[in-house]
Amino acid sequence: xxxxxxxxxxxxxxxxxxxxxxxxxxxxxxxxxxxxxxxxxxxxxxxxxxxxxxxxxxxxxxxxxxxxxxxxxxxxxxxxxxxxxxxxxxxxxxxxxxxxxxxxxxxxxxxxxxxxxxxxxxxxxxxxxxxxxxxxxxxxxxxxxxxxxxxxxxxxxxxxxxxxxxxxxxxxxxxxxxxxxxxxxxxxxxxxxxxxxxxxxxxxxxxxxxxxxxxxxxxxxxxxxxxxxxxxxxxxxxxxxxxxxxxxxxxxxxxxxxxxxxxxxxxxxxxxxxxxxxxxxxxxxxxxxxxx
Numbered sequence: 001x002x003x004x005x006x007x008x009x010x011x012x013x014x015x016x017x018x019x020x021x022x023x024x025x026x027x028x029x030x031x032x033x034x035x036x037x038x039x040x041x042x043x044x045x046x047x048x049x050x051x052x053x054x055x056x057x058x059x060x061x062x063x064x065x066x067x068x069x070x071x072x073x074x075x076x077x078x079x080x081x082x083x084x085x086x087x088x089x090x091x092x093x094x095x096x097x098x099x100x101x102x103x104x105x106x107x108x109x110x111x112x113x114x115x116x117x118x119x120x121x122x123x124x125x126x127x128x129x130x131x132x133x134x135x136x137x138x139x140x141x142x143x144x145x146x147x148x149x150x151x152x153x154x155x156x157x158x159x160x161x162x163x164x165x166x167x168x169x170x171x172x173x174x175x176x177x178x179x180x181x182x183x184x185x186x187x188x189x190x191x192x193x194x195x196x197x198x199x200x201x202x203x204x205x206x207x208x209x210x211x212x213x214x215x216x217x218x219x220x221x222x223x224x225x226x227x228x229x230x231x232x233x234x235x236x237x238x239x240x241x242x243x244x245x246x247x248x249x250x251x252x253x254x255x256x257x258x259x260x261x262x263x264x265x266x267x268x269x270x271x272x273x274x275x276x277x278x279x280x281x282x283x284x285x286x287x288x289x290x291x292x
Contacts, residue, residue, distance in 0.1 A: 032143025039125035039153045044117045046098035046108040061091035063265050067100040074104040074184045083214045088265030094188030094217045110188035120195045124160040137177045141168040179211045191218035
């Protein structure tokens with residue numbers, strides 16, 4: 001029954017892809033999206049039936065009120081903060097973020113060991129497929145790229161990210177193509193990815209020139225150890241800065257301000273990491289309390 005349902009769902013998806021591409025010359029676009037779909041994990045997308053069911057079994061977060069602040073940040077084109085890492089216990093916060101920020105979400109991927117969604121192999125194709133749905137101007141670029149080199153889907157994470165996401169969107173920006181309001185990418189339970197820290201390093205290093213804002217959620221294991229985020233991405237926060245960050249995340253900072261911020265959620269508090277190095281995580285102080 002499951003295989004039949006999967007087959008029927010695939011037929012519906014491919015019919016939808018064909019409709020998306022039928023208004024232009026787009027046999028190439030159709031084949032490109034088909035390749036992406038086959039290399040993707042659709043059950044990892046936030047609004048899949050799989051994720052809806054998975055969310056029901058997760059512990060309810062005590063920090064759902066932070067979504068209002070994230071909404072302000074996700075709609076701010078001028079913020080220098082492009083990545084927010086939310087570190088805390090395993091809860092339904094990632095799913096609530098995706099629901100509450102639905103109109104801003106361009107793509108998502110929720111890792112899960114229990115659901116066998118712990119491999120990074122389908123991460124970038126799944127994001128690229130969703131971006132191709134939301135950004136028509138991106139669609140022919142990615143399709144042509146895959147037509148010329150379908151083996152890209154087997155390359156390293158860094159190569160895939162550069163060729164399937166970074167380079168195409170830099171091209172779109174260079175042409176002055178409008179990006180629109182869907183600029184948010186949500187990555188849930190990154191700690192459950194077998195290459196989570198490698199992926200975190202990749203995203204922190206390669207996303208600067210892209211028009212997206214990222215919310216990455218996971219338990220403390222996501223940043224533990226010496227292989228966490230690169231050191232220059234962090235900046236100590238004063239208490240006023242912490243209030244400013246959570247009070248809208250506007251962050252009209254100075255040139256050179258870091259793009260990556262880490263919020264540690266514990267109990268009823270939000271701990272801003274005042275660190276210059278990931279090794280200082282144990283020396284945090286509570287700078288701001290948030291009551292949901």
